Amino acid sequence: MSSNQSGQSLTRGYIGNIVAAAKTTAEGMAVTLAQYFRRPTTVQYPDRTDVPVSESLPERYRGFLEVDMDICTGCKACERDCPIDCIVIDLEKKEDVRGVVRFDIDMGKCMYCGICVEACPTDAQSVGDLEQTKCIRMTKEFEGATSDFPTLTFRFVRPGDFVPFFKPKKGEISSTKKRGEIARYVRKKAQEYNVVAVRWAYAHGGAGAQKGGAADAVKEEVLLKRAQELEPLVKEAGNDVKKVEDLLYSQALAQTDCEACGWPTCRAYADAMISGKDGEFFKCEPGGAEATRDMNLILQIRLGKPLADAAKATAKVVLEHHK
Ligand code: SF4
Ligand code: SF4
Ligand code: SF4
Incomplete structure (x- = not known):
């Protein structure tokens, strides 16, 4: 070339x-x-979808947890069974009525395993759901993007509120709100007041801390004051077994009928303690250290022990069985 x-x-x-x-x-x-x-094949999220995305998800989708406090028995089964301690429930007694003063779930920590839902004994049916649900349940809500982590701690009892225990009838399926309504509400509230909520939690012993631990329950002055309160009630009940049962039920046990003590109801446990069928006076899990303290004080005072001795023996049992 x-x-x-x-x-x-x-x-x-x-x-x-x-x-x-x-x-x-x-x-x-x-x-x-x-x-x-061409016609677009994508949709602008979240404001131009035909229906909210959460409504298009399957019924068994595992989104944020929610709790209907109107049907919560305060049994603490969900708190006990959560493997990573996401749930914190505090109980209190006001004028002989027991109730929940705090029910927090840290959704930032939750791994959505659903064990708490399995543990909850309160069956419920949500408006519009095909399947039965529980008092605590998964929802289809999922939008949790945040730059402020505490806003993922959902609080189902407002600080300062007191929610009396719900008493379901055996075998009853309670009706409950449309699934997701409560989760949306608490998420909104968490975004508004969580800074205050976190401060409140720490003021009550730190987030995740149990109110009324053993050390608080057996402080000398607390024990003696409680023994003095219980002494006239024990004397009034005397040897009337039914009255002693009422006393244990109203003054010591948590009244949730959760069966954690191994008895089907709180009254059955009280009856077993009085009759000697159950000699373990520390098994009311929802009641914790305070319940152990009060049931031991009642039973010690019944035996005729001086208050100081009853308090001493009680402190030993509480510290042995509670942290
Ligand atoms: S879903 Fe699992 S990790 Fe989340 S709160 Fe319930 S038990 Fe705890
Ligand atoms: S009733 Fe359900 S949600 Fe309420 S404390 Fe018991 S297990 Fe938890
Ligand atoms: S006495 Fe038993 S049934 Fe009643 S609240 Fe305590 S653990 Fe549950």
Whole structure:
């Protein structure tokens, strides 16, 4: 091949490459331009979907947890069974009525295993759901993006509120609100007041701390004061077994009928303690150290022990069985 011919072929190759590049670019641009005239296959989230995404999810979707406090028995089964301590429940007694003063779930920590739901004994049916649910349940709510982690701690009892225990009838399926309503409400509230909530939690012994631990329950002055309160009630009940049962039920046990003590109801446990069928006076899990203290004080005072001795023996049992 002459040098002239080889120069022409090089020029053709060079121009051919430019043409090919221009053609490929034009083809790419044509594909891009065509998108302006086609119907979009994506939807702008979250405000242009036909229905809210949470409503299009399957019924068994595991989103945020919610609790209907109107049907919560305060049995603490969910708190006990959570393997990573996401749930904190505090109970209190006001004028002989027991109730929940705190029910927090840390959704930032939760691994959505559903064990708490399995543990809950309160069956319920949500409006619009095909399947039965529980007092604590998974919802289809999922939007938790935040730059402020405490806003993922959902509080089902407002600070300062007192929610009396719900008493379901045996075998009853309680009706409950539409699934997701409560989760949406508490998430909104968490975003509004969680800074205050976190401070409140720490003021009550730190987030995750149990109120009324053993050390608090057996402080000398607390024990003696409680023994003095219980002494006239024990004397009034005397040897009337029914009255002693009432006393244990109203003054010591948590009254949730959760069966954690191994007896089907709180009254059955009280009866077993009085009759000697159960000699373990520390098994009321929801009542914790305070319940152990009060049932031991009642039973010690019944035996006729001086208050100081009853308090001493009680402190020993509480510290042995509670942290
Ligand atoms: S879903 Fe699992 S991790 Fe979350 S609160 Fe319930 S038991 Fe705890
Ligand atoms: S009733 Fe259910 S939600 Fe309420 S404390 Fe018991 S297990 Fe938890
Ligand atoms: S006495 Fe038994 S049934 Fe009653 S609340 Fe305590 S653990 Fe549950």
